[in-house]
Amino acid sequence: MNNIFIDVDYAQIYKHGQKIGGDVFLLSRNPENNQIVATLSDGLGSGVKANVLASLTAHMAHKLSFSQIALEHSAEIIMDTLPVCKERKISYSTFTIADIRYKDGMENIEVNLVEYDNPAALRFSGTKELKWDRTKTELKREAAFKKETISYSSFEMEYGERLIMFSDGVTQSGLGKSLPLGWRLDGVRKFIKDEISANPDISSRELSRAIVQKACALDGFSSKDDITCVVVYIRRPRRTLIVTGPPFTKEADEILGEKIRAFDGKKIVSGGTTAQIVARLFNKKLKVDLSCWSPDVPPASTMEGIDLVTEGMLTLSKVVSALEKKENVADMPNDPSKKFVEILLDSDQIHIIVGTKINEAHQDPNIPFEIGIRRTIIARLRKALEENYIKETSVEYL
Amino acid sequence: MADNTVKVELCMGSSCFARGNSSILSAIENYISENDLSDRVELEGHLCLGRCNSGPHVAINGKEYSALDEDCIVDLLKKELE
Numbered sequence: 001m002n003n004i005f006i007d008v009d010y011a012q013i014y015k016h017g018q019k020i021g022g023d024v025f026l027l028s029r030n031p032e033n034n035q036i037v038a039t040l041s042d043g044l045g046s047g048v049k050a051n052v053l054a055s056l057t058a059h060m061a062h063k064l065s066f067s068q069i070a071l072e073h074s075a076e077i078i079m080d081t082l083p084v085c086k087e088r089k090i091s092y093s094t095f096t097i098a099d100i101r102y103k104d105g106m107e108n109i110e111v112n113l114v115e116y117d118n119p120a121a122l123r124f125s126g127t128k129e130l131k132w133d134r135t136k137t138e139l140k141r142e143a144a145f146k147k148e149t150i151s152y153s154s155f156e157m158e159y160g161e162r163l164i165m166f167s168d169g170v171t172q173s174g175l176g177k178s179l180p181l182g183w184r185l186d187g188v189r190k191f192i193k194d195e196i197s198a199n200p201d202i203s204s205r206e207l208s209r210a211i212v213q214k215a216c217a218l219d220g221f222s223s224k225d226d227i228t229c230v231v232v233y234i235r236r237p238r239r240t241l242i243v244t245g246p247p248f249t250k251e252a253d254e255i256l257g258e259k260i261r262a263f264d265g266k267k268i269v270s271g272g273t274t275a276q277i278v279a280r281l282f283n284k285k286l287k288v289d290l291s292c293w294s295p296d297v298p299p300a301s302t303m304e305g306i307d308l309v310t311e312g313m314l315t316l317s318k319v320v321s322a323l324e325k326k327e328n329v330a331d332m333p334n335d336p337s338k339k340f341v342e343i344l345l346d347s348d349q350i351h352i353i354v355g356t357k358i359n360e361a362h363q364d365p366n367i368p369f370e371i372g373i374r375r376t377i378i379a380r381l382r383k384a385l386e387e388n389y390i391k392e393t394s395v396e397y398l
Numbered sequence: 399m400a401d402n403t404v405k406v407e408l409c410m411g412s413s414c415f416a417r418g419n420s421s422i423l424s425a426i427e428n429y430i431s432e433n434d435l436s437d438r439v440e441l442e443g444h445l446c447l448g449r450c451n452s453g454p455h456v457a458i459n460g461k462e463y464s465a466l467d468e469d470c471i472v473d474l475l476k477k478e479l480e
Contacts, residue, residue: 272411272445288410288443295424298415299443313412359413359450 002105002392004159005237005348008038009204010230011212015046015169016222022050023167023226024058029390030066036100037065040230042118042167044092050226053082057093061114065099071114075150076139094118096165098232100157109157109234116150119185121165125158127197129189162207162233164192169227170211174218183218204231237348237392239265244312245355245374246273247398252355256398257281259353260306266343267305271312274355279303294335308343310336316377319344323384349392350385354378356397404439404478407457411446414453418467422454425468426475438479 014021022043029036039061043053057078064074075095082093094117102109113121115134123130132155139148157163166188175182183191188211195202195210202210208229215227241263247256260267260278269275279286284304293299297318298311318337322329329345332338344350354374378395385391406426408419423441430439447455452464456471458478463471 276445286445288445290423290441290443293410293420293423295420298410298412298420301443301445311410311412311415314416 003236005235006036006100006109007204007233007235008036009208010228011208012226012228013212013216013223015224015226018047020048020051021226022046022054023169023228024051024054025228025230026058026062028062034102034104037062038098038230038232039095040118040165040167040228041093041095046226053093056082057095061095061097065097071112071152072137075114075116079139079148096121098163098165100232110154111157111163112154114150114152119166119168119171121163122189122192124162124192124196126160126200127193157234159234162231164229164231166211166229167226169223169225170215170229172225173215173227175224177220178218183215204233207231238346239349239351240268240343240347241265242268242270242350242352243274243278244270244316246277246357248356252398253277253281256353266307266347268308268340268343269306270310270316274312275301275303275309278306292335294333297335297337300336300339308339310340313374313377315340316381320377320380320384323388324380326388344385345389347391352378352393352395354395354397402438404459404475405442406439406475407442407444409447409453409455410443411450413450414455417454419454419456422456422468422471425472429472429475
């Protein structure tokens with residue numbers, strides 16, 4: 001697995017009173033092409049009309065970025081395709097496209113950035129702001145109602161760098177309320193610096209959330225516009241190991257122990273018998289914690305050196321179904337499956353070691369079907385993590 | 399623990415849990431709270447004890463029981479508490 005992770009996340013607050021946003025953010029990861037495309041578009045106005053404009057723009061920008069068409073040409077196509085507003089007689093939607101490509105092993109992360117009328121994106125390496133050159137091109141479309149300038153730039157991103165993009169709802173927050181001219185780019189810049197210096201490893205999710213919440217606060221908690229912020233952060237991946245099932249042969253127990261010891265990251269053991277094997281290998285005490293369980297999920301146990309010890313198949317089934325349904329973690333019952341899901345969602349890369357020994361007792365037709373085939377459930381777990389949560393997963397059998 | 403406490407051990411392995419120890423544990427917990435017996439009953443969970451085919455397994459003061467339902471177990475606990 002890669003030792004570099006591209007953490008992309010965003011946060012958004014709609015204009016006060018609106019149920020739908022005029023800011024639209026799209027993110028696609030295409031691991032086969034080693035490409036990630038993040039598009040932020042702000043449609044004219046707010047509410048439904050703006051959402052239609054912004055969605056059209058974002059989707060077009062997105063699709064065109066994955067095609068062979070040059071970005072400049074793409075931008076013209078987008079502008080010519082947008083419907084014209086009846087009142088204002090213009091078709092208009094801003095966009096920022098970050099087309100991120102990398103070589104195998106996450107080396108040479110290259111970004112092609114196209115910006116049209118959104119506030120300028122910012123780059124930071126740690127707390128230090130990075131400046132870079134942009135090439136400006138005038139579109140000169142016939143139907144244009146004003147001078148249309150698009151800026152292009154391309155640069156490499158290194159470990160520890162961040163690229164931060166936002167809509168004008170961020171820079172104009174506080175306008176006429178707490179601040180005469182709004183928060184402005186300088187204010188946002190300073191806030192980001194302070195946030196990073198207070199928490200150097202702040203994740204993209206947390207940083208984007210902090211920025212939009214601050215903007216909303218400046219608007220007196222009644223946002224004047226849609227507020228959206230996107231953060232791209234190049235960092236080390238957070239890793240989790242799941243061990244489930246006893247190894248096929250007893251001789252492989254030692255190998256399992258070595259693999260758990262050598263793993264750098266969070267460790268989950270899922271399976272009572274497996275946990276007993278690990279406890280024996282590590283010479284640690286296992287204790288069943290009867291305070292945390294539900295009618296569907298048996299209690300967890302505690303063991304020094306392992307972050308979470310759960311029962312196997314029933315717990316895994318619950319975890320998988322929660323991930324497949326994209327259940328909100330906060331709404332899950334307070335049982336071991338909830339802790340399990342929380343750890344997985346906080347990880348970027350999940351490695352699973354599946355022991356292949358068959359439990360005779362589980363071949364009984366009288367017990368629930370969930371206690372069935374470990375491999376099937378692991379396949380579903382990986383699919384849900386990869387497709388619903390864009391996690392990297394790997395598996396090995398022992 | 400005082401001498402008059404009763405120790406209840408339950409197997410919390412997948413098979414025993416699915417075969418009935420989930421509801422047995424609930425039933426015991428309810429019985430304890432309804433009768434304010436938390437000082438007199440000590441609950442302990444075990445991982446798989448390796449006798450899955452005849453579960454659910456429960457032991458009350460060291461006496462082992464298998465394949466019983468929650469009513470039986472609560473009755474046995476009552477008797478032990480007398």
